[in-house]
Amino acid sequence: MSQKISKEFGISVKKDENFSEWYSQIVEKAGLADYISAKGFIVLRPYGFAIWDLIRIYLDQKFKETGHLNGFLPCLIPESLLNKEEKHFKGFNPEVFWVTSSGDSLLNEKLALRPTSEALLYSIFPKWISSYRDLPLKMNFWNTALRAEIKSTKPFIRNSEFLWQEGHTAHADKKEAEVEVMTILYLYKHFIEKVLSIPTISGYKSNKEKFVGADYTTALEGMMPDGKALQLGTSHNLGLNFSQPFEIKFLNKNNNEDFVWQTSWGISWRLIGALIMVHGDDKGLILPPIVAPIQIIIIPIYKDVNEHLVKDHANRLRDSLVSLGYRVFVDERDEFTAGWKYNEWEMKGVPVRINIGQRDIESNNVEVVRRDNRQKSIVPMDNLSKEIEKIFQSLQSDLYCKAETFLKEKTKIITNFDDFKGILDGHSGFIVTGWCGNEDCEVRVKEDTGADIRVIPFDSKDLPTGPNTTNDVIRDCIYCRKKANKIVIFAKAY
Known part of the structure; x- marks a missing residue:
């Protein structure tokens, strides 16, 4: 089933x-x-x-x-x-x-x-x-x-x-x-x-x-x-x-x-x-901890003979973590296996999962699993709050760094319109280029490629391609080839 x-x-x-x-x-x-x-x-x-x-x-x-x-x-x-x-x-x-x-x-x-x-x-x-x-x-x-x-x-x-x-x-x-x-x-x-x-x-x-x-x-x-x-x-x-x-x-x-x-x-x-x-990934959502409705999901793992003991410890652990300000839920449903529960809460993007069973109670440890990279670690109960806080900070930072790396990979400096169209015909992304400031060129680019000017960066340091993206690199308007007076970012958009 x-x-x-x-x-x-x-x-x-x-x-x-x-x-x-x-x-x-x-x-x-x-x-x-x-x-x-x-x-x-x-x-x-x-x-x-x-x-x-x-x-x-x-x-x-x-x-x-x-x-x-x-x-x-x-x-x-x-x-x-x-x-x-x-x-x-x-x-x-x-x-x-x-x-x-x-x-x-x-x-x-x-x-x-x-x-x-x-x-x-x-x-x-x-x-x-x-x-x-x-x-x-x-x-x-x-x-x-x-x-x-x-x-x-x-x-x-x-x-x-x-x-x-x-x-x-x-x-x-x-x-x-x-x-x-x-x-x-x-x-x-x-x-x-x-x-x-x-x-x-x-x-x-x-x-x-x-x-x-x-x-x-x-x-x-x-x-x-x-x-x-x-x-x-x-x-x-x-x-x-x-x-x-x-x-x-x-x-x-x-x-x-x-x-x-x-x-x-x-x-x-x-x-x-x-x-x-x-x-998100192929398993479902991945939520940063601050906006996760449930930050920690606790899965009690038990057999009939120790069900009451394990669930009791899981709920006491929840109460302890809630008192520290975490949003925590214990999944006590008997009609689903532990593996099914893992998949469901991964789908919902809960940042941290704690698995607790009879042996964990006896050793005073729990298994902690990160949602983003599924990394598992055995954590002493006495050190659990500090470890969760470290995981939250690492998870938050790692999600940003991964997204930032992708953003940089998908951002290209283009000065030739044929190359410009080629990128948009393929994998799309941000295109950093020159613009003369004439709305007619902006409209023509949109008509030819489906891309529009998403943003005119405040400064070259705001560009994913780095501060060296200056008029020394981009001199001409991508469309009319007249002198560019702005560095802009074109892209197709939602």
């Missing part, structure tokens, strides 16, 4: 042979999410929600430490509000779901299901802001957004409704807004790299790819195992582009009226998709 169950619930394809199917199986079989009949919508199961909740708890604390307060916004936006910022609205119009009736009665005005909250929130800001004493106003929201993604959907990566976090701030001067943009971007970067163990490249979006209505957009891009880029977080400087149409003004210290300077920024449950893709 256990063999039949294992085949049914195990991953039936290899990650490097059928990446898309591998990903879909993990989402479903690890108990992260399930599907409904409406295309583009998923149900987040408790285990998947627990991962999102740990992401939320960590970031929420960081936002509060930097002076941001949480609020709540309705999900319906009157069309007239969207039309107040016409350029912004046009950018989202193809993706907007509309509510046009209430029961059998047509509404006097169409209501948009929130694709993003700028227009709705900024219509309220004039009520809250009148003086420099009201600034900075720094708000954050944990909510959902809806965008009509019905063609190429992928759970956590591209959905018609998704969980996300969006921050909105208003400032008395331009410089303060610029500082806010970078503060948040690097808060995201630290979280994604140090907590999720996913390396990123930071920089600006091109004008074509920036957030609609922003002066500029900063972003973090990650590389997925299939060679496609994934945008992991953005932070936008909105300048005066919303405060002017929405008349968000304040009296400054000289008693003169000014418009506020604004920012917005966000991440989404796309980070869960990135975790699956970057760290």
Whole structure:
């Protein structure tokens, strides 16, 4: 029976042979999410929600430490509000779901299901802001957004409704807004790299790819195992582009009226998709300890004669570890073999497994198994907490280093367009190259290859290819061959 169950619930394809199917199986079989009949919508199961909740708890604390307060916004936006910022609205119009009736009665005005909250929130800001004493106003929201993604959907990566976090701030001067943009971007970067163990490249979006209505957009891009880029977080400087149409003004210290300077920024449950893709293997998920709903799984190994004794010790061990702050679960189910349990918890990506049986109790040791490399070690009970902490730190670091090595391998400096197309026809990846700054060249590259400018790195030291990637190496635009005035990263993307 256990063999039949294992085949049914195990991953039936290899990650490097059928990446898309591998990903879909993990989402479903690890108990992260399930599907409904409406295309583009998923149900987040408790285990998947627990991962999102740990992401939320960590970031929420960081936002509060930097002076941001949480609020709540309705999900319906009157069309007239969207039309107040016409350029912004046009950018989202193809993706907007509309509510046009209430029961059998047509509404006097169409209501948009929130694709993003700028227009709705900024219509309220004039009520809250009148003086420099009201600034900075720094708000954050944990909510959902809806965008009509019905063609190429992928759970956590591209959905018609998704969980996300969006921050909105208003400032008395331009410089303060610029500082806010970078503060948040690097808060995201630290979280994604140090907590999720996913390396990123930071920089600006091109004008074509920036957030609609922003002066500029900063972003973090990650590389997925299939060679496609994934945008992991953005932070936008909105300048005066919303405060002017929405008349968000304040009296400054000289008693003169000014418009506020604004920012917005966000991440989404796309980070869960990135975790699956970057760290998962042919056995299932591999979760970094900080965002693992269960950090330690304890498997009691017993026969009928010693079942009570072994389970009792396993539960006492759990209580001891829980008292130290670990998230621990004991799998006491009798209907499954120990081997089946190993496979299930490997599928769910639990960082550490502890096996405990009669002989372990007698010797006062336990067997500890790492999820990432399946390394086993016999650890004295008296030293268990210290050993687990060392494993957690090593696992977190090793996951990052492995992903960083892959990112560097998949990043190439290319100066010839034929070579550029050849890479994108093959294994894809990040291409570091020159760009003249002309949007026409950017569009032509996209049309010819399917790749777009993912990010314009802040500095050469932000490049995986190292600080020697300068204009001494890259002199010309990859498309028109005119002098390059920017070093950029092209890639195909989700």
